[in-house]
Amino acid sequence: MRQRNIGGRRRGIFEPLERRDLLTLVGDAPVPYPEATVTASVGPRLGTARTADDGVEFFAMQVGQLDAQIVVTISGANSGSILDAWIDFDQDGSFSGAAEQIFDAREVSNGVVLLEFDIPAIAEDGLTYARFRVSDGAAADGVGQGGDVNNGEVEDHQVEILPPSITDGTLGSARAVTSNGSANGVVDVLAADIDGDGRMDIVSSSQLDGEIAVYRANSSFSSWTRSVVENVADSDAPLEVSPIGLAVGDLDGDGDLDLASASASDDTIAWYRNDTTGSNLSFTKFTVTDSADGARSVVIADFNQDGRLDLGSVSLEDDTIRVHRNTGSGGNSQFETMTAAFAVVPSALSDIYAVDINRDGFVDLVSISAGTNDVFWHENDGTPFVGAWNTSSLINNGTNASDVPFGSGVFAGRIDSDTQIDVVYTSFGENRADWSRNPGTSGSWTGRNSVDSGLDEANPPFVADVDGDGDMDVVVPSYDDHNVTVHLNDGLGNFTLSDTTSFFSTPTNVVMADIDGDGALDLVVGGNANDRVSWFAGNAEPPEIMITGNGLVISDGDGVPRTADGTDFGAVTLGTSGVMQEFLVTNIASGTLSLGELTLPSGFQLAAPFNSILAPDESTVLRIELDTSSLGSRSGKIILANNDANENPYNFDIRATVITVLGDYNLDQVVDIADYTAWRNRLGALVPRYTSADGNGNGVVDLADYEVWKDHFGDSLPGATTSQPASFAAPIASSSESVEQPVASAASTPSAQVELGLLRSGERKAANPGPTPWAKSPSQPLHKPLDPAPAVDSEPTRTGFSINQHNDRDKSDDHDRRASLDLAFELLEIGW
Structure with a gap:
């Protein structure tokens, strides 16, 4: 996906000018610029408020620049609404030069729009004035620099034009x-x-x-x-x-x-x-x-x-x-x-x-x-x-x-x-x-x-x-x-x-x-x-481009994304909004740095405009947003065209993975016993990060991924269609585990609590341990590590996994014992 660059060296000096008349909207560029008025509060608006200069966002503009850009917000537009705009490039006190009307009756509609225009080489650098008029085209044919229009809005702004490169x-x-x-x-x-x-x-x-x-x-x-x-x-x-x-x-x-x-x-x-x-x-x-x-x-x-x-x-x-x-x-x-x-x-x-x-x-x-x-x-x-x-x-x-x-x-x-x-x-x-x-x-x-x-x-x-x-x-x-x-x-x-x-x-x-x-x-x-x-x-004079993430330099051509510098976005839950990383682009030499086209991998997009013209020691921010609307991995190169002869284009790799929930290895949007089976079946496999039971994203299914599953047991994706289990009972019954007599279902045990613990050498369960600190109800996500139950006395034990089901109703102890032994033996088989 390609993104056009936006703007100039820095946010240009931009001064909204005060209104002179509260009854009639007036363009407020000083004399000798012609007075422009709007005598009726109807029709399209620049921005949201008709009485505020909030409709135009400027980025730095440079003498001789092609495709300089601004962002204009239009509201209340009708079919045929138009935008006229001028900038006094030669600073002679008029908007009448051949290149100074940057938009002439340009049709606009509601929303935020990116507009481009050219700046002539004869432009003077420094502060000057700009005028924007939006109006209903049917009623405002031939809108000029000044005079009255009976609808729409006029905004005047003081802006800065930057000199050409040194x-x-x-x-x-x-x-x-x-x-x-x-x-x-x-x-x-x-x-x-x-x-x-x-x-x-x-x-x-x-x-x-x-x-x-x-x-x-x-x-x-x-x-x-x-x-x-x-x-x-x-x-x-x-x-x-x-x-x-x-x-x-x-x-x-x-x-x-x-x-x-x-x-x-x-x-x-x-x-x-x-x-x-x-x-x-x-x-x-x-x-x-x-x-x-x-x-x-x-x-x-x-x-x-x-x-x-x-x-x-x-x-x-x-x-x-x-x-x-x-x-x-x-x-x-x-x-x-x-x-x-x-x-x-x-x-x-x-x-x-x-x-x-x-x-x-x-x-x-x-x-x-x-x-x-x-x-x-x-x-x-x-x-x-x-x-x-x-x-x-x-x-x-x-x-x-x-x-x-x-x-x-x-x-x-x-x-x-x-x-x-x-x-x-x-x-x-x-x-x-x-x-x-x-x-x-x-x-x-x-x-x-x-x-x-x-x-x-x-x-x-x-x-x-x-x-x-x-x-x-x-x-x-x-x-x-x-x-x-x-x-x-x-x-x-x-x-x-x-x-x-x-x-x-x-x-x-x-x-x-x-x-x-x-x-x-x-x-x-x-x-x-x-x-x-x-x-x-x-x-x-030559520029020199440098890009950093989280304060760390990202080398041109770096093909290894890292969490530390932000090039590795990590694992992100499906549907999460506002996931982005910021990369700082700086010109560290004496020449002017010009940034060109930005190319991003599929699944990433530019979240905000960036400035394309950087004087020595100036910077701009690339805000890259992750698309989390679908599951899967995204990776590829950021490619930024620029005029640094030694690093054009500047490129480096980024990556991210969109998942359902950490520990949800079978992708059913809930972390349950079935995900343990998925982990067991893939243990030791080298896999793409955050896929196939790689819960910690290191590219291999190992014991650390078991800990991830354990830590997030019971978590589910908001709005998931799969119901979250009230206990281990239902997951075990529906999983591939060999359970001779399934534990009673969650529906039949409304007051059930689940206890999950590790049996280690020299430890045994307490006779009546009660609910563990991490015991939770179905509506409470689990985020803390699972703690082993305290030892009561010493007896030879083997490493294993134990599930105890406490229920208000009478249950056969054999059911609990059988479920615990099944899982414990399975762990022994893999040498855990």
């Missing part, structure tokens, strides 16, 4: 995604899990063959399968329809990732609906507009907070920024193009980026001019499709157009130690990368703060935490010197060159993502002249 800031050698020439003239690349299989895919656009292609890796990331999304180039004039810019997001709200493109030569902004089923990759193209003259760049964001992802685009030749409203209508009508909103547009824009620069809750646009290398901020006032976007010049480099500066790319992120969103930009013509500091509500943006002034034809930058130290670094491809440079940030905006990666020829675009799932960010590069896509693994 690296030294350098990259490994190039690994081919495409062979030379298979992607003709690559201009853009991106990374996302396109087919939803839990592995990162790569997408490229290439202008010389007019193709958009998706590359999917095998399990070891050693080979990639190429699937063409679009191939419409005219063989005589391929540049006429070549796609240049790419973006990815769930544009139709169906739970999978769609694509958008900007094509300069045919002036088209298009989107591609993901129709993939299983491993069969399929896309359908729809045109958004074919009037974007010289379209260069496209971005995805929710500009009006309605819960649908919109598009933004720039076109170089007509100096136009367009926003394309998502109508939800599907197909070619999915987007409505708006151009009048921008009263002032700089000339020759080459790139845009979507982010909430002024932290007012509405996502803005940042652009760069190819003509002047100036950077502009286009402010969204909350009415993006009907109002005017105010344009401000953030960075005026004062460059004369005759110098051919050619601003090539713009990105945004928190570069220094404050909370404001700063801007990083590159100049192809000036051969440099710079950043400018956001002053917040006062002051002016700083001009050029150099990242690297010695580049050679710098192409668009990428901003992410490359080395996992908690601040945002900058990666830049240089077209003419064929290198990709990694610049590490000291947290204050001072950059140090940490690596220069040679990329064969003319790198045009880069993206960071955790390709191989080890927690470290890797680099993907597209090359124009050499027609290649390649990736370079981040050099993560």
Whole structure:
């Protein structure tokens, strides 16, 4: 049985936020997040209480993590109830980023459900906010980030995003995604899990063959399968329809990732609906507009907070920024193009980026001019499709157009130690990368703060935490010197060159993502002249996994279960609930430990989620529960995939046996005389533990198992259909023992008491011993050792077994004597 792993490095910092209004349920993320309200106490709930934030359980989340997981509890759901959820990954004060709506109208039902989502590589580590809205889908079509819904519940939570795994800031050698020439003239690349299989895919656009292609890796990331999304180039004039810019997001709200493109030569902004089923990759193209003259760049964001992802685009030749409203209508009508909103547009824009620069809750646009290398901020006032976007010049480099500066790319992120969103930009013509500091509500943006002034034809930058130290670094491809440079940030905006990666020829675009799932960010590069896509693994510091049980180390590959370390569950009574063992997984080295899939033997199951991302010296607990619903032995290996190269997968054996009652050797659910016969018949046999009269689980039927039977005589399984005997009489009569005259049945001796004792050398019974200390009635289980009767005087005796029946009615002494002698002789036969 396979179990998916759950969660992250540790339980993430999680703070339910107080309600602001007791009459109206309100989402309580602070300003500038939009207010979300529920004005009627009806419909589905998150958790059990509508007025408490008790519906979402978070586990640690890591930058770049695929299939991050949370547990959501739904109650009061109706048919068609839906869940919408957002996390502010870039910490800009809005939920509008392309990857920030993690669930879009996802159908839910009552119960506890495990949900998965992806975290982008551009996410900032640290504390941020999440919002969850559950509602009746029929009454809440188009639920947005804010606003009122007349049913359901809204919960806001403060959560922590952890940095990627620690690296030294350098990259490994190039690994081919495409062979030379298979992607003709690559201009853009991106990374996302396109087919939803839990592995990162790569997408490229290439202008010389007019193709958009998706590359999917095998399990070891050693080979990639190429699937063409679009191939419409005219063989005589391929540049006429070549796609240049790419973006990815769930544009139709169906739970999978769609694509958008900007094509300069045919002036088209298009989107591609993901129709993939299983491993069969399929896309359908729809045109958004074919009037974007010289379209260069496209971005995805929710500009009006309605819960649908919109598009933004720039076109170089007509100096136009367009926003394309998502109508939800599907197909070619999915987007409505708006151009009048921008009263002032700089000339020759080459790139845009979507982010909430002024932290007012509405996502803005940042652009760069190819003509002047100036950077502009286009402010969204909350009415993006009907109002005017105010344009401000953030960075005026004062460059004369005759110098051919050619601003090539713009990105945004928190570069220094404050909370404001700063801007990083590159100049192809000036051969440099710079950043400018956001002053917040006062002051002016700083001009050029150099990242690297010695580049050679710098192409668009990428901003992410490359080395996992908690601040945002900058990666830049240089077209003419064929290198990709990694610049590490000291947290204050001072950059140090940490690596220069040679990329064969003319790198045009880069993206960071955790390709191989080890927690470290890797680099993907597209090359124009050499027609290649390649990736370079981040050099993560190695982790070291250790697993302990009851404080004892369990070695990788240990094939001998032991009681001491909990790998041997022992013998467990049928139907017992909550039987489990805990194993502590610890990362004892300096690198980040990533835990993968957990495989358990049949008969065992995972009792609780465990955290899959462990920083140095951090631990998580594997709680393994035994299935006790049926009799028999369970055994096999626990197998835990991880990124410790020397111990992957980590495995060790566990075992358990489900029995009826200790001492019940014939499995009739009651411990009686018949079990003694079963023990006698198997004495000396080597057997599977806890089976065939092996009462103490040592794998051999021996005298110790007789003691187990004796100690538990009369015990029975709760609810057993076999009645528990009132005395030895009935078991003896029905057993295979040779008894000439059976003792009176329990039915005829209602006040009977049973005495069981051992006769040893030099001992004899007392004349009137009375009830022994362990004498019991049928309703009293026996758990104490059987004590021999005290000696009265000395006479030669032989070791034997004696049963005396005391009864209020007159009985023949011969009956008791005969039963005692039969059993005593049987014991003598086996040398006891």
